[in-house]
Amino acid sequence: MSVTQMQESTAGEVIHLFNTIRKFGATCSVEMKLYETSDSIMASSNQYVFAEYLEANSGEVDGDSIIVRLGEAEFCFELGKVSFSKDITNHQIDVLIASDSYAIWFCSSGLSIMGAAEARNYRTEPEDPLPQIKTDGDMYYATLSICAGLKAGEYDHMEATTRIFAAFADYMLKIMQEGQGNLQ
Structure with a gap:
């Protein structure tokens, strides 16, 4: 027993x-x-x-x-x-x-x-299925990963698109701020 x-x-x-x-x-x-x-x-x-x-x-x-x-x-x-x-x-x-x-x-x-x-597999927080995009050299590969997931039907199109554009805007802001710092 x-x-x-x-x-x-x-x-x-x-x-x-x-x-x-x-x-x-x-x-x-x-x-x-x-x-x-x-x-x-x-x-x-x-x-x-x-x-x-x-x-x-x-x-x-x-x-x-x-x-x-x-x-x-x-x-x-x-x-x-x-x-x-x-x-x-x-x-x-x-x-x-x-x-x-x-x-x-x-x-x-x-x-x-x-x-x-x-x-x-219980989690108190829902798992985020989309990779977080960092605004550095990994941005290109993370974007490709999200696009591949979209093609395979793994991700919601609107959310993935929003993340890609938000990451791109953050990246451009970072470049502009760095550029302004170099001009002064």
């Missing part, structure tokens, strides 16, 4: 994990246990899962919640009152949401290796 060492998680990551399970077509099972009892008080299996963040009207984090829909069941977890843990293997995602009085285990069905890889 092996013991699973759960890792601490966040509300954002838990939403990401549930939505990754859904994206890759896996289902989820749930088991709820109250700390005062020895047996589970609720269990369900092979249900599709969906999760979302619900902001409280007060504008403060207190009262913000995660809503988890599992088949016909809906769970609401208030952020200030629960903790989150996770375990991601090559083929399964386990999520534990616990409070002072209960623990709820969510376990995915078999997940592809690509699904597990995406689950591990």
